[in-house]
Amino acid sequence: MLHSKSFARRMAFASPTVFIAVAGLFSFVAYCCIYAFRKPFTAGTYADLQLWGIQFKIVLVTAQVAGYALSKFIGIRIISGMTPERRSTYLVGLVGIAMLSLLGFALTPFPWNAAWMFINGLPLGMAWGLIFGYLEGRRVTEALAAILCINFIISSGFVKTTGKWLLTSYGVSETWMPFTVAMIFLPLLLICIWVLAHLPPPTEADKAQRAPRTSMTTQDRKALFQRYALGLILLVASYLILTIVRDIRDNFAVEIWDELGFKGQASILTMAEIPVAIFSLLAVGLMMFVKDNFQALWLNHALAVFGALLLFGGTFLFQHGMISPVIWMISSGFGLFLPYILFNGVLFDRLMASFRERGNAGFLMYLADSIGYLGSVAVLIWRNFWAGGMSWLGFYMELCNVGAGLILLFTVASYGYFLRKKQRAFPHAQTSINVYQQNYD
Numbered sequence: 001m002l003h004s005k006s007f008a009r010r011m012a013f014a015s016p017t018v019f020i021a022v023a024g025l026f027s028f029v030a031y032c033c034i035y036a037f038r039k040p041f042t043a044g045t046y047a048d049l050q051l052w053g054i055q056f057k058i059v060l061v062t063a064q065v066a067g068y069a070l071s072k073f074i075g076i077r078i079i080s081g082m083t084p085e086r087r088s089t090y091l092v093g094l095v096g097i098a099m100l101s102l103l104g105f106a107l108t109p110f111p112w113n114a115a116w117m118f119i120n121g122l123p124l125g126m127a128w129g130l131i132f133g134y135l136e137g138r139r140v141t142e143a144l145a146a147i148l149c150i151n152f153i154i155s156s157g158f159v160k161t162t163g164k165w166l167l168t169s170y171g172v173s174e175t176w177m178p179f180t181v182a183m184i185f186l187p188l189l190l191i192c193i194w195v196l197a198h199l200p201p202p203t204e205a206d207k208a209q210r211a212p213r214t215s216m217t218t219q220d221r222k223a224l225f226q227r228y229a230l231g232l233i234l235l236v237a238s239y240l241i242l243t244i245v246r247d248i249r250d251n252f253a254v255e256i257w258d259e260l261g262f263k264g265q266a267s268i269l270t271m272a273e274i275p276v277a278i279f280s281l282l283a284v285g286l287m288m289f290v291k292d293n294f295q296a297l298w299l300n301h302a303l304a305v306f307g308a309l310l311l312f313g314g315t316f317l318f319q320h321g322m323i324s325p326v327i328w329m330i331s332s333g334f335g336l337f338l339p340y341i342l343f344n345g346v347l348f349d350r351l352m353a354s355f356r357e358r359g360n361a362g363f364l365m366y367l368a369d370s371i372g373y374l375g376s377v378a379v380l381i382w383r384n385f386w387a388g389g390m391s392w393l394g395f396y397m398e399l400c401n402v403g404a405g406l407i408l409l410f411t412v413a414s415y416g417y418f419l420r421k422k423q424r425a426f427p428h429a430q431t432s433i434n435v436y437q438q439n440y441d
Contacts, residue, residue: 012200020140024147026195027131031148032155033189034127037098038064038120039156040181041105042251043163044174051111054384060117061251062380067118069373071125072366079129080216080363088197091130094123095189102179113175125373128344129362134196136361137213138206141349142288142296146281149341153277153333156250157270209291210353213360221363228355231421234414235347236368238304241403241410242340243372244379245311248399249336252392259393260325272326276333284341293354294422300347301415303338305408310335312404315397332400339407343368351418355425 011019041060049056082090098120105116135144163181166172172180202213216224225232249256262268283303290296314331317323323331348364351357383395390398 007195008198008200011198016140020143020147022195023135023199024144026192027135027144027148028151030189030192030196031128031131031151032158033185033192034095034124034131035151035155035159036162036185036189037095037102037182038068038124039159039250040163041117041174041178042156043160043167043254044177045254046174049110051114056111056114058380058384059111059114062377062384063114064117064121065247065251065373065377065380067121068125069121069370069377071122072370072373074122075126075129075366076221076363076370077218079126079133079366080221080360082130082133082362083215084133084201087130087133088193091127091193092190094126094130095186097123099179099182099186102182106176106179125369128369129366131196132344132365133360133362134199136349137202137210139209140288141210142346143285145344145346145349146284146287146341149284149337149344150277150281152246152340152344153280153337154270154273157253157273160254161267161270210293210349211356212358213352214358216359216363220359224357224359224363225367228351228418228421231414231417232364232367234410234417235343236371238339238407238410238414239343239368240372240375241406242336242343243369244376245396245399245403246336246340247373247376248379248392248396249333252396255392256396257329259391260329262325268326272329273333275330276337279334280337280341283338284346287346293350296350297347297354297418298415300342300350301411301418303342304347304411307335307338308404308407308411310338311400311407315400315404319397335404336400339411354418354422 011022014022041064042057044057046056046060051059078090101116101120105113105120107113108116132145132148135141135148138144159181162184163177166177166180167174202210257263257265257268287296287299290299311332312335314323314328314335318325318328318332344365348361348368351364352359352361383390
């Protein structure tokens with residue numbers, strides 16, 4: 001207990017740079033470890049297995065994403081109503097359920113083991129909101145979110161590379177490999193949760209700039225949604241498209257790279273994502289220097305538009321043989337993950353701060369996530385029964401082209417909505433930060 005109090009006290013008086021380094025590092029590693037419970041099974045191909053005429057890997061991915069989607073709907077209530085005191089206990093408990101589900105997957109014979117992947121997705125869908133809860137509502141949230149969100153880009157590839165390594169170098173079976181990977185990462189995850197649990201809460205200066213973050217009741221959530229219904233629907237629609245494209249890229253990265261001519265090169269799953277991670281980290285992290293919340297909100301929209309244009313442009317150039325497969329995967333990855341990261345760690349946080357809304361960004365994130373993953377399940381089912389003849393590479397390219405256009409449309413409309421909302425809420429020239437943070441400048 002003495003060590004716990006000593007660490008918390010030191011972090012309370014740490015400089016912003018030290019706080020970002022410690023909180024960012026341990027939150028990043030924590031969620032990377034969460035990926036070790038969720039994504040290693042996708043390193044397998046399960047090529048010789050089918051269930052009801054469906055490739056078994058599609059069955060496994062669909063089952064897990066269905067559980068994950070349901071978890072997001074449950075998380076709308078649990079995450080938004082979570083108190084800081086219960087956060088770590090919930091996180092450890094959810095990880096324990098996920099670990100047992102992977103053990104069940106290994107011990108249960110085909111095809112019944114597919115049910116365990118649904119159970120695996122149920123707890124893990126709430127892990128992101130619990131970890132982000134340690135970081136939101138701070139003046140350095142952008143920097144912390146940028147570091148945390150790099151997981152979306154490199155951790156899945158890293159975990160799949162680890163899984164491939166166990167399959168090829170140690171002969172671990174495709175059913176035991178996911179549980180083995182999870183056990184490797186478990187001790188490190190527990191250490192990270194301890195550190196995060198002892199971070200100090202947001203300061204008074206943090207609350208002045210970003211608005212206080214509190215748990216939300218059902219009435220709080222309903223009232224918040226009603227106040228910004230059209231704008232939130234547009235943002236959720238954008239996130240729906242981003243989630244669908246990102247899930248196909250992530251869950252079937254092995255197949256896409258194989259079709260691009262990189263079969264057997266496990267390292268490409270990680271190496272090609274490193275530039276995407278670096279560019280995204282810089283773009284999102286620099287947002288913390290934008291003090292005015294409304295300016296940051298508009299920049300979030302602008303970066304999402306830029307991402308959509310890059311996603312479409314890179315795909316167009318690749319389809320016409322003007323760039324290499326690796327350059328295309330990097331450019332399309334940056335165009336996809338830049339807005340995806342903004343939605344998961346920055347945009348909703350700035351939206352709450354701009355309009356001085358009490359509550360937490362976790363509610364809005366899980367509202368968007370629940371719809372996004374529900375759409376992902378629907379697209380997987382549609383692809384299997386109505387577009388099964390299309391390769392994963394061709395399917396991903398089509399999603400990039402169509403998705404980019406829809407993201408562009410929804411984001412521009414969202415910008416117009418919130419601009420009008422701002423003009424009504426703040427008819428005079430003063431910005432939100434000038435009004436509420438004048439005692440802290």
